[in-house]
Amino acid sequence: MAVAVAPGWLSWYTWKFFLSPLVYRDEPRELPYLIPFVGHTFSMVTGAHRMFLDGRKRFGNNPWAVTIMGESLYVIPSAEHVQAVYRAPKTLDFDPFIKEMLSKYGITAHTASKMFDTLPGQTKNWMETSIENFKLQMHPGTKLDFVQKKLLSFIDDLLVWDRLRGRMVLEDGEEEKVVSLYSWSEMVIVDAQTRAFFDEALYEKCPDLLAHFQIYEDESWKLPMDLPDFATKALRSSKSSIEGGLRQYLQLHKDKRPNDSWIITTLCEDMDRLGLEETQKVHVLFSFYRVMNANAYKLVFWIITHLLFDPRLMEEIKAEIEPAFRGQEHSAPDLDYLFDSCPLLVSTCEEVLRLTNWPIGTRTVQVDTAIGGKKLRQGRKLLMPYRAMHFDSTVFGADAAAFNPRRSMENKALVTNKSYRPFGGAAYYCPGRYIARREVQMFTAVHAKAVRYISC
Numbered sequence: 001m002a003v004a005v006a007p008g009w010l011s012w013y014t015w016k017f018f019l020s021p022l023v024y025r026d027e028p029r030e031l032p033y034l035i036p037f038v039g040h041t042f043s044m045v046t047g048a049h050r051m052f053l054d055g056r057k058r059f060g061n062n063p064w065a066v067t068i069m070g071e072s073l074y075v076i077p078s079a080e081h082v083q084a085v086y087r088a089p090k091t092l093d094f095d096p097f098i099k100e101m102l103s104k105y106g107i108t109a110h111t112a113s114k115m116f117d118t119l120p121g122q123t124k125n126w127m128e129t130s131i132e133n134f135k136l137q138m139h140p141g142t143k144l145d146f147v148q149k150k151l152l153s154f155i156d157d158l159l160v161w162d163r164l165r166g167r168m169v170l171e172d173g174e175e176e177k178v179v180s181l182y183s184w185s186e187m188v189i190v191d192a193q194t195r196a197f198f199d200e201a202l203y204e205k206c207p208d209l210l211a212h213f214q215i216y217e218d219e220s221w222k223l224p225m226d227l228p229d230f231a232t233k234a235l236r237s238s239k240s241s242i243e244g245g246l247r248q249y250l251q252l253h254k255d256k257r258p259n260d261s262w263i264i265t266t267l268c269e270d271m272d273r274l275g276l277e278e279t280q281k282v283h284v285l286f287s288f289y290r291v292m293n294a295n296a297y298k299l300v301f302w303i304i305t306h307l308l309f310d311p312r313l314m315e316e317i318k319a320e321i322e323p324a325f326r327g328q329e330h331s332a333p334d335l336d337y338l339f340d341s342c343p344l345l346v347s348t349c350e351e352v353l354r355l356t357n358w359p360i361g362t363r364t365v366q367v368d369t370a371i372g373g374k375k376l377r378q379g380r381k382l383l384m385p386y387r388a389m390h391f392d393s394t395v396f397g398a399d400a401a402a403f404n405p406r407r408s409m410e411n412k413a414l415v416t417n418k419s420y421r422p423f424g425g426a427a428y429y430c431p432g433r434y435i436a437r438r439e440v441q442m443f444t445a446v447h448a449k450a451v452r453y454i455s456c
């Protein structure tokens with residue numbers, strides 16, 4: 001059998017990875033793989049970052065291609081070429097990817113076309129207007145100040161002993177509790193964000209919202225995979241429980257949820273104007289709830305973990321933030337001091353974000369387009385693995401792969417460098433980045449101040 005297959009495999013391999021690059025010199029080269037169709041599927045699931053670094057080592061800054069489940073995807077590794085992709089939003093389009101993601105949340109093609117079609121006489125479609133509204137809410141200004149104040153004060157209230165309960169508590173004693181740091185970070189951040197953006201009534205309609213969200217998050221890696229129903233039971237039932245609450249919440253008269261943030265009120269009104277039916281509105285609201293809550297808690301977890309493994313850094317940060325608490329054991333910190341006068345805290349949070357966050361930008365090639373001197377063919381998808389750019393030693397230094405909490409303190413320009421993209425970029429640049437940075441710094445400071453660690 002092996003003898004029969006070997007010549008065929010050899011011809012395929014020789015053509016694919018030696019001859020075809022010579023014939024199609026103007027097209028991105030393919031990262032070699034051994035099994036046709038399967039390609040790098042396994043690496044993508046188990047070690048995508050390593051695969052992207054491997055590609056970078058082979059092809060440098062040139063666009064290259066990788067095969068996943070029979071589909072060849074382009075990879076754009078350099079900051080300069082990512083900028084070129086951003087400059088071509090029509091030919092290298094993000095919408096097909098968002099539509100695909102929305103369909104996984106249950107949004108139908110009919111609803112998607114209402115959301116993405118620009119009506120005669122209008123300059124923007126519903127989706128573009130909603131993203132603009134998110135920016136109005138989340139970019140510096142009075143609307144941001146309002147939710148930020150609420151959010152930060154909730155974080156402060158939630159990080160206390162009495163609030164250690166529910167799924168995060170692994171062992172519960174009279175004077176001692178064993179708590180999952182991951183779960184704790186998630187509960188506090190998601191709870192505070194929910195309370196800052198929605199009225200308390202949401203918890204009346206869905207008292208176990210946080211527990212359901214935790215299950216959803218744990219299972220969400222299955223979302224892009226189209227697995228059979230039996231494998232996604234917990235994913236679907238947690239989503240359906242949250243959506244049950246959101247449905248009842250939407251049915252409430254506006255007077256019954258007076259503390260909604262501006263963006264939630266506006267989003268709901270805009271969905272009414274678009275004429276979406278109730279179930280579709282609930283799916284849209286769920287998709288926004290998820291995107292708002294899916295990242296910050298993970299960052300907080302990794303920051304605290306780094307501090308736990310680096311007691312000296314923890315002590316330095318404790319000393320740095322001390323004046324923000326005016327020496328009190330538990331008092332709301334002086335936020336201006338925290339954000340403006342604690343460079344080590346800020347730089348540590350940024351460094352953990354650089355190393356642990358895994359954003360990948362995606363686009364679909366609508367017409368043949370040249371990027372970095374290579375022709376990208378119509379109909380193919382391209383990936384921008386931002387995290388691989390975070391390991392570029394020409395930008396971040398020879399120790400780019402290591403944790404250096406002082407990195408962005410010593411080189412302040414790094415945070416705005418084009419190779420640093422933890423929040424994506426262009427039209428879809430995360431609008432939550434201002435509030436995310438602040439809540440994460442605040443959580444870290446309050447946590448470092450309130451918790452005494454003893455090694456055992």
Ligand code: HEM
Nearest residue numbers: 131292295296299359422423424425428429430431432436
């Ligand atoms: C550390 C925390 C966070 C990280 C690392 C993060 C990262 C990202 C990334 C990578 C994107 C996609 C950008 C792209 O495709 O180019 C995104 C989109 C988005 N983020 Fe964040 N985010 C965080 C926190 C937040 C928060 C707190 C909110 C809101 C309260 C938020 C709201 C959004 C929204 C609405 C989008 C979609 C924008 C669009 O589709 O145009 N994010 N975020």
